Amino acid sequence: MVILEVKDLKKSFGGLIAVNNLNFNVNQNEIFTLIGPNGAGKSTVFNLITACLKPTEGSIKFQGKDITKLKTDEIAHKGIIRTFQNTNVYRGMTVLRNVIVAHHLHCQANDWEHFFNTRRARKDNQEIVKNSSDILKFLDLQTIQNEIARNLPHGLLRVLEVAIGLAADPKLLLLDEPFTGMNPNETDRMMAIIRSIHDQGITIALIEHDMRAVMALSDRIVVINFGKKIAEGKPKDIQYNDMVIEAYLGKPDEEEGD
Amino acid sequence: MTQMIVNGLMLGMSYALIALGLTLIFGIMNIVNFAHGQMCMIGSFIMYYLYGIFHWNFFLTLIMCILILALVGAVFERFLFRRYLRLSSREESSMLLAIGTALLLENTALISFGEKHHGVQPLIDHVFNIAGIYIPANRIIIFVVSIVLIIALLLFIQRTRYGLAMRALAQDKEVTFLMGVDIDKISMMGFAIGASLAGVAGGLLALIFPIFSGSGGSLSIKAFIMIMIGGAGVVPGAIIGGFILGMLESIGYGLIPGSATYLIIFCSVILLLIIRPLGIMGKPGY
Amino acid sequence: MKNIKIFINKKTALIPKKIVIFVIGLLYIIGYPLIFRHNNYILNIAISASILSVISLGVWLVFVIGRINIGQGAFVLIGAYTTAILLVKLNLSFWLCLPISGFIAGLLGFLIGIPILRLKGIYFDMLTLCLTEAAMLAMLNLDFLTQGARGIMNIPIPGALKIGSLTIIPAFKPGNYLYFYYLTVIILIITILAVWRLYSSRIGWNLQTLRQSDTLALSSGINIAKYRLISYTICCFLGGIGGSLFAVYVQSIFPTSFKVTDSVYYMLYCFLGGLNYLMGPILGAFLLTFSFEGLRFIQRYQEGIYAGLMIIFMIWLPNGLMSLKLKKRTTFKN
Numbered sequence: 001m002v003i004l005e006v007k008d009l010k011k012s013f014g015g016l017i018a019v020n021n022l023n024f025n026v027n028q029n030e031i032f033t034l035i036g037p038n039g040a041g042k043s044t045v046f047n048l049i050t051a052c053l054k055p056t057e058g059s060i061k062f063q064g065k066d067i068t069k070l071k072t073d074e075i076a077h078k079g080i081i082r083t084f085q086n087t088n089v090y091r092g093m094t095v096l097r098n099v100i101v102a103h104h105l106h107c108q109a110n111d112w113e114h115f116f117n118t119r120r121a122r123k124d125n126q127e128i129v130k131n132s133s134d135i136l137k138f139l140d141l142q143t144i145q146n147e148i149a150r151n152l153p154h155g156l157l158r159v160l161e162v163a164i165g166l167a168a169d170p171k172l173l174l175l176d177e178p179f180t181g182m183n184p185n186e187t188d189r190m191m192a193i194i195r196s197i198h199d200q201g202i203t204i205a206l207i208e209h210d211m212r213a214v215m216a217l218s219d220r221i222v223v224i225n226f227g228k229k230i231a232e233g234k235p236k237d238i239q240y241n242d243m244v245i246e247a248y249l250g251k252p253d254e255e256e257g258d
Numbered sequence: 259m260t261q262m263i264v265n266g267l268m269l270g271m272s273y274a275l276i277a278l279g280l281t282l283i284f285g286i287m288n289i290v291n292f293a294h295g296q297m298c299m300i301g302s303f304i305m306y307y308l309y310g311i312f313h314w315n316f317f318l319t320l321i322m323c324i325l326i327l328a329l330v331g332a333v334f335e336r337f338l339f340r341r342y343l344r345l346s347s348r349e350e351s352s353m354l355l356a357i358g359t360a361l362l363l364e365n366t367a368l369i370s371f372g373e374k375h376h377g378v379q380p381l382i383d384h385v386f387n388i389a390g391i392y393i394p395a396n397r398i399i400i401f402v403v404s405i406v407l408i409i410a411l412l413l414f415i416q417r418t419r420y421g422l423a424m425r426a427l428a429q430d431k432e433v434t435f436l437m438g439v440d441i442d443k444i445s446m447m448g449f450a451i452g453a454s455l456a457g458v459a460g461g462l463l464a465l466i467f468p469i470f471s472g473s474g475g476s477l478s479i480k481a482f483i484m485i486m487i488g489g490a491g492v493v494p495g496a497i498i499g500g501f502i503l504g505m506l507e508s509i510g511y512g513l514i515p516g517s518a519t520y521l522i523i524f525c526s527v528i529l530l531l532i533i534r535p536l537g538i539m540g541k542p543g544y
Numbered sequence: 545m546k547n548i549k550i551f552i553n554k555k556t557a558l559i560p561k562k563i564v565i566f567v568i569g570l571l572y573i574i575g576y577p578l579i580f581r582h583n584n585y586i587l588n589i590a591i592s593a594s595i596l597s598v599i600s601l602g603v604w605l606v607f608v609i610g611r612i613n614i615g616q617g618a619f620v621l622i623g624a625y626t627t628a629i630l631l632v633k634l635n636l637s638f639w640l641c642l643p644i645s646g647f648i649a650g651l652l653g654f655l656i657g658i659p660i661l662r663l664k665g666i667y668f669d670m671l672t673l674c675l676t677e678a679a680m681l682a683m684l685n686l687d688f689l690t691q692g693a694r695g696i697m698n699i700p701i702p703g704a705l706k707i708g709s710l711t712i713i714p715a716f717k718p719g720n721y722l723y724f725y726y727l728t729v730i731i732l733i734i735t736i737l738a739v740w741r742l743y744s745s746r747i748g749w750n751l752q753t754l755r756q757s758d759t760l761a762l763s764s765g766i767n768i769a770k771y772r773l774i775s776y777t778i779c780c781f782l783g784g785i786g787g788s789l790f791a792v793y794v795q796s797i798f799p800t801s802f803k804v805t806d807s808v809y810y811m812l813y814c815f816l817g818g819l820n821y822l823m824g825p826i827l828g829a830f831l832l833t834f835s836f837e838g839l840r841f842i843q844r845y846q847e848g849i850y851a852g853l854m855i856i857f858m859i860w861l862p863n864g865l866m867s868l869k870l871k872k873r874t875t876f877k878n
Contacts, residue, residue, distance in 0.1 A: 076765035105765040358854030365848030482670040
């Protein structure tokens with residue numbers, strides 16, 4: 001079943017066309033990956049889906065409903081949560097606080113109730129604290145839960161980002177280059193995390209360059225270059241696709257041995 | 259009406275000088291120089307004492323305005339802002355530092371110069387009458403000197419190595435540093451030039467406006483309005499902002515009695531910013 | 545004892561020694577006026593400091609979302625004029641004027657906030673600076689309402705608050721500043737509690753996220769425009785309340801009563817006490833007001849000394865006075 005439909009998506013910045021008539025679907029509960037050479041427009045696609053940018057043309061449908069005109073926080077309400085390529089966490093807060101704060105969408109009580117600390121608000125708070133602990137345990141972060149975020153090493157920051165994403169109760173989680181800057185150990189850990197999130201029933205869409213991870217994790221891959229889709233299919237179909245190889249490596253003008 | 263427009267144009271040139279100084283400092287160091295108005299005020303006092311009382315040559319006094327304020331600017335950068343920008347945990351504090359410098363200058367001036375309003379003798383006591391429009395010779399001189407200075411500044415920024423370094427610094431501090439540019443020196447230069455622009459504008463305006471120690475506050479506000487209108491950190495924005503404010507002020511004071519002019523200007527600025535949140539020529543990234 | 549310390553640690557980093565401060569506060573409020581009952585001079589300083597604290601707490605709330613509000617003076621002026629006009633021209637009871645002034649200031653803040661909160665960093669800062677000036681010009685020019693440059697004088701002191709024949713608050717006696725003292729201090733305490741409640745609730749967390757990363761906040765589903773507006777509106781409301789209090793305390797109001805310099809001072813109190821701490825602005829306001837009044841003879845240099853203070857503090861203690869306490873605690877923890 002299709003959870004996300006991207007139709008005829010186009011984005012131009014003045015004369016530069018970043019995304020060009022892009023069409024693809026993401027199916028429920030799959031791990032979907034968007035790959036392509038640098039500058040292909042992948043992050044732009046994520047930005048368009050989450051309304052960080054407005055599309056020039058085209059439409060995006062989530063669970064059958066059109067979300068093209070919605071704002072970022074409204075889209076988050078619908079269940080699409082993303083992480084960022086340049087690690088975006090609340091640097092001044094502790095790890096635990098980061099996750100707690102991200103539970104905003106969880107709350108049943110509204111702002112007034114929270115101000116007056118009504119029973120519903122207190123129940124919310126209890127649930128949030130419990131849920132945050134669960135998420136931290138799930139991602140093996142509970143030992144550092146009182147560390148200030150800016151003191152963490154890069155690999156843990158990215159895991160924290162995923163934690164923040166999970167706190168918002170996503171139906172579709174968009175991960176923007178989650179493996180960037182990670183050593184092989186961290187990469188393995190992140191892969192395991194992504195797999196467990198997937199097992200929880202959450203659909204995951206990735207942008208990634210690390211081919212080992214992409215090939216190992218993905219159910220389906222879409223390759224884009226210059227904002228256009230050039231290939232789509234299962235990992236093994238993509239690996240030997242000529243156009244994909246050409247996009248990444250260029251045409252072989254001399255046989256230097258690929 | 260045409261009289262008002264002509265007045266506005268001439269005033270606008272000097273205002274543009276003020277705006278350029280502010281935008282320069284902001285562009286290079288990412289600090290809003292709250293003391294900018296006070297620096298103009300100091301320039302006007304330099305003009306008052308050297309030209310008005312000691313009868314120095316007008317143009318020589320202008321040069322003194324430039325030099326003295328450049329020194330003030332360099333000192334501020336070197337001893338106050340440079341240390342500071344490295345220390346704080348919140349960026350807002352640099353703003354407070356800037357405000358502190360403004361209050362310091364104002365209070366020092368108040369104590370040193372007193373509260374009295376002063377004026378200086380005109381440079382040339384003649385009023386031209388061209389097609390029914392009265393143009394005092396003073397204003398023409400101010401206008402011409404302002405243009406010359408603006409052109410000089412533009413040439414400096416566009417054509418010299420230092421100007422290039424400043425533009426680079428405004429765009430990306432880290433890369434410029436990695437390219438081997440002495441950031442500290444260029445920052446100091448930038449602040450000094452910005453301050454000296456304020457000073458020379460103050461000196462020029464001393465010919466037509468009253469000189470008093472409290473004038474800094476309203477000049478700072480005018481400078482901010484110019485930047486908000488034209489866009490922060492961009493040179494053409496400052497010039498446009500300066501002109502527009504000069505025009506609005508002249509026409510406003512001509513048509514509307516009393517102090518309602520600036521009230522209307524404030525409201526218009528808010529409206530402008532609603533439509534164009536970065537000012538007319540502002541670029542995002544500030 | 546150790547349990548209490550852990551409890552305090554976890555609760556909020558804002559009020560480090562919450563219980564200690566609370567007790568000291570209580571002593572101050574009760575004991576202080578009894579000691580100085582006949583010393584009007586000191587009572588007066590305390591009254592000013594309390595009102596300034598309320599106003600600065602509003603400015604602090606805007607610092608929480610990462611914005612700098614240099615325009616609080618405008619709303620203090622608006623609040624003061626509202627109260628003055630209602631008292632003098634309509635003979636309304638002060639006890640009505642107070643909330644109405646706060647409400648009007650808050651409403652204007654809300655309306656102005658909608659367009660200007662969208663502006664980037666320095667445009668917002670510069671615009672708020674201009675707001676104070678604009679308010680002054682508005683009061684100057686709206687003659688029919690505000691009597692322009694003549695100002696409004698002989699503002700009556702608060703009368704009694706009666707419900708039916710029950711006197712809840714007795715009429716203020718002229719010359720007896722004890723009434724004003726209790727009024728301002730009680731309002732300060734209520735304000736502190738309310739702002740603290742706000743800050744510790746979910747609303748407060750969301751406000752803090754705005755300072756750190758608003759893209760991330762958006763992605764978590766937080767409506768950043770709404771929360772910015774909440775913070776700014778409350779700030780302006782508090783400004784209005786402060787202005788209203790000043791109006792009946794000083795009993796006269798002019799367009800120049802609150803200037804840009806005042807807006808800057810409110811910020812200064814926040815910085816001095818420490819931006820990261822809710823009690824920061826209050827500490828700053830009290831400290832400076834007391835030390836200033838005490839050193840009356842240097843009033844002339846007030847601006848300059850404040851300026852010097854600002855500069856010195858920014859260079860040597862950029863996180864305010866309360867960070868001194870924080871330094872001690874982190875070493876203790878380690």
